[in-house]
Amino acid sequence: MIRYSLVTQKNPREIVLLKASPCIWGHCSFCDYIDDNSTDINSNILFNENILKKVTGKYKxxxxxxxxxxxELPIETLEYIKSIVVSKHIKKLFFESHWLYKDRLHEMDDFFKVPIIFKCGIETFDHNFRNKVLRKGAVFSGPAEVAKYFKSICLLVGIKGQTTEMIKKDIEYLLKYFQYGCVNIFTQNSTSIERDEKLINWFKENYSFLDEExxxxxxxxxxxxxVGTICNS
Known part of the structure; x- marks a missing residue:
């Protein structure tokens, strides 16, 4: 499991994969990444500190x-990150948050006092597929509501049962409503969710231009x- 890396293409940054308490939701049907957590808080604190020591501040x-x-990160880990923000002159942070925490994002803003781009795993704006098939646990009226809270979203592409029309609408909303975005092509993992190669090939043919965005x-x-291993988040 690789825990520290550099993202050098778009939005250059350092990235770390830390350990935290179990996910507040924890029911997503496509996710086996959930196993990478621990209820041993003290162990998480020490583990995370060793990873965070690798941060250099190269890209700020x-x-x-x-x-x-x-x-879900220990407060001690958050405090250590804050010390790095100060000592390494970090000017921007990227964090992930489930939709259920949407009303608490200001707590992180107040704590770190630097711009934070919060990423939310929406996966798709199709309500039934998102909540009945993917079991995401995120209920909202549409992209405008999500954009009130999050500048960045993550979409998931390439699952059997997903349609081209769903994906077209998802990408349309991504480009119209959000400043940042990440499109994750589904990697087959240990869950029962199946990868759709035909759909992924269609996406490559029609949306490779996103690589230039x-x-x-x-x-x-x-x-x-x-960072990570061959599993899907």
């Missing part, structure tokens, strides 16, 4: 990810950010 931007949301990152492989 740092992304923190874990198998859930930033709110400044603030849209397409993860054709789930380790394209340089």
């Amino acid at each position: 931007t740092l992304e923190i990810i874990n198998s859930g949301s930033c709110f 400044k603030n849209i990152e397409v993860l054709w492989n789930n380790t394209d950010f340089g």
